[in-house]
Amino acid sequence: MIHNELTIDDFLSRFQMLRPRSRTPTRNLRQAAVLIPIVRRPTPGLLLTQRSPRLRKHAGQVAFPGGAVDASDASLVDAALREAREEVGIPSQRVEIVGVLPAVDSVSGFQVTPVVGIIPPDLHYHACEDEVASVFEMPLQEALRLGRYHPLDIKRRDGDRRVWLSWYQHYMVWGMTAGIIRELALQIGIR
Template sequence: MRQALAAPAGPTSDFDLNPEVAPPAGQLRPAGVLAAFHEDDGRLVLTKRAATMRHHPGQIALPGGKVDPGDADVIAAALREAREEIALPTEQVEVIGTLPAHRTVTGFAITPVLAVIRGRFDPIPEPGEVAEVFDLPFDHIADPACYRVEGRYWRGSWRSYHAAPYGPYYLWGATARILWSLANRFAA
């Protein structure tokens, strides 16, 4: 993982596949997401957002969220959010590093924080935010061939996005784009 992080790469965005779409005006809000892999077999922890969430209900996501005033930085935000959303104890997390921020159509600059979960971890989803916590195998996450470009009609035009479906889980959008970037680093 450290070797993959050492590979040079620029920031990513929801606009990579849609250059005709203008990024949102104003400053992007900083956020951190935790790409936490189990130390024993490399499974990646993901969540399915609660259907009652105002933004992105039912979507697959990495634990994380916006930087709050009490957070020292995006890493602290990602660790706090993982603790709140899935009860991941911070002391079990070894942070390896970060990827460049991913700019979203919703006005965030999301910094992916790569980490390893040390020891046994039994997630407890926060019911107001998380419908399900699950793992995807490292082989799926780390293989660029598992990702494809799809499209849908959104806000008056066709938009392209990355997707990496796995069984009942439809991994797409910013989460898939972030992980596709990581998969390409692993493959390099």
């Protein structure tokens, strides 16, 4: 549990000093990346999107900006930055990349690499209406509080799967997004 207010410097020193927890190897081969945008404020925020209800997959879900790697992307980091620029208008040159988390498998068949980046507080977001219904910020300290995430075990043909879920305001944060946030909290030693 965090007793003092988490600052951006606290977050960065914890993130950069601690090695990622070992993960189960991923099975999916198609590559994707998401940007975990941390807003540099005295009280840092975590930028999230709610996907458009018109999308074919994961409609209406809370997510990080991100998507599949294109042939034009030089790296997974470039893919995450491109997607953040396309989806919410975050200029790539305004993102300070601080590292990556271990890749996770998505239910849609992608191996997703979370890229952690710090963004300035003065950005004006421009949501791509075809992909993003809304952009919102959650206090980072609240996002990293492990007690807010509740397990849900789902039985599928390909085996049992545990997903995590939580609420923030009127948004339900669950699935891969909640799992990534929870892993970030575990990596930086937040209990």
